[in-house]
Amino acid sequence: MATRYFGQRIRRNEDPRLLTGQALFTDDVNLPNTLHVAFYRSDYAHGKILSIDTEEAKKRPGVIGVYTAEDLGDYWQRGPLLVPPPPIKDIVFNERTQVPLAKDKICHAGEAVVMVVAESRYIAEDAVEDIEVDIDFLDAVVDIEKAMTDESPLVHDDIEKNIAAHVVQEKGSYSSIRDKAHTVISRKFIYDRGTAAAMENRGVVANWDERNQQLTVWDTTQAPIPIRNGLAAMLGLSQSQVRVIAPFIGGGFGPKIMMFYPEEVLIPWVSKQLKRPVKWIEDREENFFSTTHERGQVHEAEIAVAEDGKILGIHDVFVHDAGAYAPYGLTVPINSQCTLLGCYDVPNYYSEFTAVFTNKPIVTPYRGAGRQHGVFVMERLLDLAAQKLGMTPVEIRRKNFIPQDAFPYDNEIIYQDFSPLVYDSGNYEPALKRAVELIEYDKFIKEEQPRLLQEGKRVGIGIVSYVEGTGIGPYEGAKVSIDPSGKVSLVTGIGTQGQGHFTSFAQIVSEVLDVPVEDVRVVTGDTLEFGWGAGTFASRGAVVAGSACHEAALAVKKKIHKLASEILEASEDDLEVSGGNVQVKGVPDTAISLGELAAKANPLRGAVKPGTEPGLEATSYFGPSRGTTASGVHAMIVSVDPETFLVNIERYIVVHDCGRVINPMILDGQIQGGVAQGIGNAFYEQLFFDENGQLLNASFMDYLLPTSLDVPKIEGDHIETPSPLNPLGVKGAGEAGAIPVGALYAQAIENAFHDCNLEILEIPLSPNRLYEIISQNKTKEQI
Amino acid sequence: MKPCTFEYYKPSSMEEALDLMHQYGGEAKILAGGQSLVPAMNFRLATPGILIDINGLQDLSYIKEHRKHGVLIGAMARYSELEKSDVVAKKCPLLHETIPYIAHPQIRNRGTMGGSLVHADPAAELPAVMLALDASLRLRNKDGERVVAITDFFTGMFGTAMKEDEILTEVAIPHMPKRYGFAFDEVSRRHGDYAMVGVAVSLNVDRKGRCEKGKIVFFSVGDAPVFAEKASQLLDKQNVSEELLENIANVASSEDIEPGSDIHASADYRRHLAKVLTKKTLKRAFDKALA
């Protein structure tokens, strides 16, 4: 279909505001009389609170209030379980969610114990230093494999062996084919923790207006509507008394959809108590402890293949680090379990995991949300199998791709959205072919690599594929209305954290109503403007909210046709919207501007027909039956300095399929940013905990984010396999860049040392770690 | 991450600054570029009651050549000024080569020569380079001034021979000898990071190409910059050869340094890097001296 706006590289509507510093972020909200908050956070990871002395803090000039768990009275409640366990047979699930302030026990370093409210953040921080908390130090649960043993200390006294959950999912029967396989390979894989490190930390500003009995909260949340609903319930207010605004946010990446963070519970409450605006802005040090993390898993996995490389089955048993509490249920490990299957036809699959509590910050989804681990294990197993069978990485993947005619493809296990893991559509071969072409795979192996090796240079190539489950339910909504000025207003409930919603959503509406994209004013994440929906997560904005925008625009178009047909005395079918007007098809003389029509739709005098709704406005909702499955192939060439083990990316290719593309420029940005985070995750970023559960690198001096010098420009291409599950044919793209990077690093570095029998079975890597792996390998060979 | 309360003074003359230091001594801290002090204050790792900001002392940021004493650099000379200075480029090429490795342009626009030396971070570049160059430091207090050889300046982890009321005013770097060679290199995770290991080499050769005097100095391998004494002695009267480089690199990395392990690099990896870097930089330094 010919499109004017949908699918175009259109400059972003939001950029002028962002680039000139005019966009409102939470910390920009400065109300007169605001109070500021700082928290006393535990230095220890595990311990019993014996006593808390806040007397000195209370006496400090400028301190308005000091609150412990006791002081919260009945308001002290555990946070909600956001995602209940999915309906899987024999599932074990031990619920334990976080608390606003630690009461009897500290479960991770950095857990908030006391809240101080003062006239300035400076005074609040001074007062925090006045507080004395006497803690009976306990041994910490740090190592996730040891956490399940009888000897381990317990994070929660009543939860045996620290087991948060145990889940088995099975397809076919792995045990019945294992003996028939030509080759069986098993290995242990480790994927360690990182943090999202969004550019903007979290923050909450709350203002209780006593006269209007109205609470307004600015929150760096990805889910303003659920926050409003929760706050109203907790504070005993009606939902209409609470307005939550998620303004511009400098990156969400998942941790900002965790609910409720202690600060989100406490700041609105204390504003209501003190009847003054209250502000808390997380600093970077706090962010390392109090914003959620992700990634820690250990897999013992096995692949059984036939002589020709066909996968007969996979067996995987893994441990997942839930951290101190598990408010997000099993989303992350279930994603690992499901995403492991990837683009491949795996007839027999046994997957078992145990999620364990540890004395470390909470784990919730972070861009990729468990998919990285699954992809890492599967891609590594395929690489090992290929090597054993004398195949190339490309050949073994091609051999096992789900064929194009097999969609929808049922994996016969349950996904994070509780529905069966059925891939809606896909076409994996062309993406692989394109990536092989773009990176000149064969030429590299045959010519480049041997030549460079002769010069003493270690260069390697990698190519991996992956799927990304995206666009899950339940639903989102959108309201579209045409202003008498002819401009269009579009409101949706989801929050925005830099994805380009102000443009992509506008493009969807522009396409239907044929108005310029810059004439569509988009509002997101303000519960006063739109009060229904779930939030921005799981790469679902474009799919779910985008489809709702489309439906609402169609409904408005219908209203345009209806009203115009009355005015023009023509049948609705004979009308068209074009260039901001509605007219009889091909008769520009009949054109009425949409603005004029909007004015006519809102008469001030006279009578209207019974049942007439005013305005050119419509609200629509969209709820998909299940998620869409995007996919892609990443390839890269790395050089490894054989003396220092510093790694440099020479080329990076992404060929990606997220169905129909709304704005290729925005999509490129998503991919580029995702790969940057993937590179960080694979080679730079790692949270180091000592045996006491202390985080050793809680600053950007020691927690290394890749900089612009470390991230190459991503080259690539798009394949469009539309989704049949929504009217736009779109699939999510938010996490695609980040997911397979670890697997790619491992393969490419191994390839650079292909003559050394190296095996890379862990992420993150580092020059130091490569040095260790390579020197160990040398000794092994010498023996 | 807000600092504790402090009093702030901005003297406009050295005398005023020295008076303040005399008055407040141990309670006070000099504020130079602030690139180490201010983060430390925000983390409340440093809690000085008094800050004496010497950014108002214009006459402290000179870079000039002196017939007898070599190159003289005021304590407030910024990294970026050193980077762009012709005097430094011509007369202290080792320093010139080093500056771009330090941090990032924004930090180099503020950070100072004096601040880096007094801060005495064992992972910092300038202390090691000054050690390799045999610099001397001019320290002043209200009672007068003294000159301290760089070899006597660093006393351990973030420790120096400065007295509580002293201000570092000037660094003197002796003239380069004839047939001079130098090299600097480091391995860091990302460009601009503190290095996992770094090395500075400064040497000169006689007419026959034999090393007359050579210094190899490491950083990030101990609690202060480390002069590799044994390895440097092995340079004495030697012509460059593969065996020499290999031998010196071995001695330097196994005997002269006692590196620790941290989250970025194990002691083993640090020794390995020290060896790799020693060979490379020594070779380059000889090449330059022989050219």
Ligand SMILES: Cc1cc2nc3c(=O)[nH]c(=O)nc-3n(C[C@H](O)[C@H](O)[C@H](O)COP(=O)(O)OP(=O)(O)OC[C@H]3O[C@@H](n4cnc5c(N)ncnc54)[C@H](O)[C@@H]3O)c2cc1C
């Ligand atoms: C992101 C970042 C990256 C960095 N990377 C590096 C790096 O790679 N390598 C590196 O070497 N450094 C690095 N640094 C530190 C930087 O080099 C500092 O500038 C330097 O260590 C201190 O210089 P300053 O002028 O900023 O001193 P300040 O921070 O102002 O002071 C440092 C200390 O020296 C004292 N002091 C300063 N001047 C005098 C004086 N004249 N007399 C007496 N006492 C004095 C102060 O009281 C204070 O104790 C980095 C800093 C940052 C923020």
